[in-house]
Amino acid sequence: MSESVPKYVFVENYIKEAIRKKQLVDKLPGERVLAQQLGVSYMTVRKSIDNLVNDGVLYKVPTQGTFVNPDKANRKKTRTIGYFLDSSIVAGISSPYYSLIFNAIEKYAAKENYSLVYFSDADKESFKKTLQKLDGVIATCFPRIEITILEIKQTVPVVVIDNSAADKTIPSIIIDNFNADVQSVDYICSLGHRRIGFMTGLEDSDVGKSRFAGYQYGLSKNAIPFDSTLVYRGNYSYEAGIEGAEYFLSLETMPTAIICANDSMALGAIQKLTQNGFDIPNDISIVGFDDIEVASQIVPALTTVAAPINDIAQHAFNSLKKLINNEPVEHQHIALPARLVIRQSCTKTQEVKAA
Amino acid sequence: MSESVPKYVFVENYIKEAIRKKQLVDKLPGERVLAQQLGVSYMTVRKSIDNLVNDGVLYKVPTQGTFVNPDKANRKKTRTIGYFLDSSIVAGISSPYYSLIFNAIEKYAAKENYSLVYFSDADKESFKKTLQKLDGVIATCFPRIEITILEIKQTVPVVVIDNSAADKTIPSIIIDNFNADVQSVDYICSLGHRRIGFMTGLEDSDVGKSRFAGYQYGLSKNAIPFDSTLVYRGNYSYEAGIEGAEYFLSLETMPTAIICANDSMALGAIQKLTQNGFDIPNDISIVGFDDIEVASQIVPALTTVAAPINDIAQHAFNSLKKLINNEPVEHQHIALPARLVIRQSCTKTQEVKAA
DNA sequence: TGATAAAAGTGCTATATAGCAATATAGGTT
């Protein structure tokens, strides 16, 4: 028993350690018994136990004893939920798509008197402490962060968006990316385009794979053979858009249209192609995905697939609310349709125009 | 002294009542003194006071005494702070500038184990309940929401950004908008422009007024007489940018450059001018303010004033943390410099080019 | 074997006492 630690703190630590080691799992020895075992006064034991009760580690039932508090059971509801983005998304919540989702979730939450925290996992300690304060979490999910998703689920109810979690008991709200990109290919084909480039998103996720698969299915549906040289492997960033355009510029025969797996890559492609003297859409048509706010504000205004932001937010919040209230969630996995918004970044091919 | 109430509860109630009646406003008598006055044991007094400390009613300073906890500090700290935007900002947290600020604040807060809630005031009840959960608030301030700012201040510590509050005891972190726009005018003049249009922000705030004043001062500094026909009264929105460009198009002689009070209006102006066959920057140069992310991604990349997002967030968080911890805030009102970022939306006037 | 009484266990309230480290106050000196 160290001289520098008060005895009552020593007893607190002793109890906490015994709980951690599963030596104490439910009922503690009586206060007088414990005092005798540890060789301290009864009042010292009482002081330690009172502190641990205040901290929520233990609870007392008069005349019956003192018990270990189960992990999740006794926490008070805070009516605060969290929106989680992992820290590999460098721009974090300032990313145009995620800030739209976050804004929409906050509106639905506020109507039900829930406050909304935004948090990430750059600081592990802060991440854990924030989780402890929440009734539940809506998380943007990627396969690469499955461990984090599991950790969240072990602490509070969780609903995922964008990609399903590997653990299929976690409800998910995603976009029907496949049919959205089939739609884009159909529209581009309706303008007469046959040589259609594609900038993929990250293929480590269902989002990336589904958008690419939709492109491929759209080609075959329009009797266009798949040509792998018309595919640039991107990663959703503006910089990838620039590099993708460079790649297509390097081809002997450029595509007459490019479908991008998101708007940021479309912006990068427009920048590089314009710099190289190409006119959008007269020389080459561009389609994006997400319909971030500036998509309608740039020159030319971008034709893009509009993600159903409000629907995603509403379904995610409602599913989470049910989990928090221990109610059954009717539709565990929801795939929402996305709509193509036609603006000025696409035009008919020169051949169709000449005819 | 009632038989049915334990003595320590009686002492707790006695202290709380004395606080309520203002008989105790700051320092309590010593524990031994109190025990004597109330005719109970010293240990009983200690037990009562410890409970009131746990409840946040009192706080103790070893060797100095026990004190009444001021009203605001009554609650247990949640280590959760809020970022407030009033609901008249339709795009809410998805606005490019505000989401950057919010993202930056979250990073500083997480490092200090504070969680960050985003909230608005569309739902009054939710607004009040959220306030109750927070240790403090960083609020984007406008003169039109002074009543809301006061309400926040009456509940928790508050720091404002963007505009100072009318209540000068509230710390503020703002941008030096005046010198930022002087800078823009200087730069435009250095390119040979003498006919310089200006799209104001909202003039109901210091931000709006300072940016306009900086434009005017910049003109006089460069010996250019102020011409009120070269001023369009805007409101920071993309739509105002379109209308502003329409206004300048309607003039007999258009300006050769336009300085916009923010980037969204610059986007609108570029859109309308391009539609009307003008080339940016060859026919007319454009300057924005804020340096939102897409400013660098559009064609042409926008020359704009970069708001010191991280500095604002850092100072705001640090000031708020001090308020929460009852420490003095050294610099109550901070005006941070903003830097002009030169990209592709400006060029020399045709006259300078010909020479 | 079942019922009842006694004993033991349990957290709770209350008091008394001693001594520690740090700070504040009072008094005296230069």
Added chain:
DNA sequence: AACCTATATTGCTATATAGCACTTTTATCA
């Protein structure tokens, strides 16, 4: 007025003891 010393104040840690109301366990008796 500034400095030093002694004393008082302050919350803190720790121990000991007594007895209460209630519940659980054990022992005893029919």
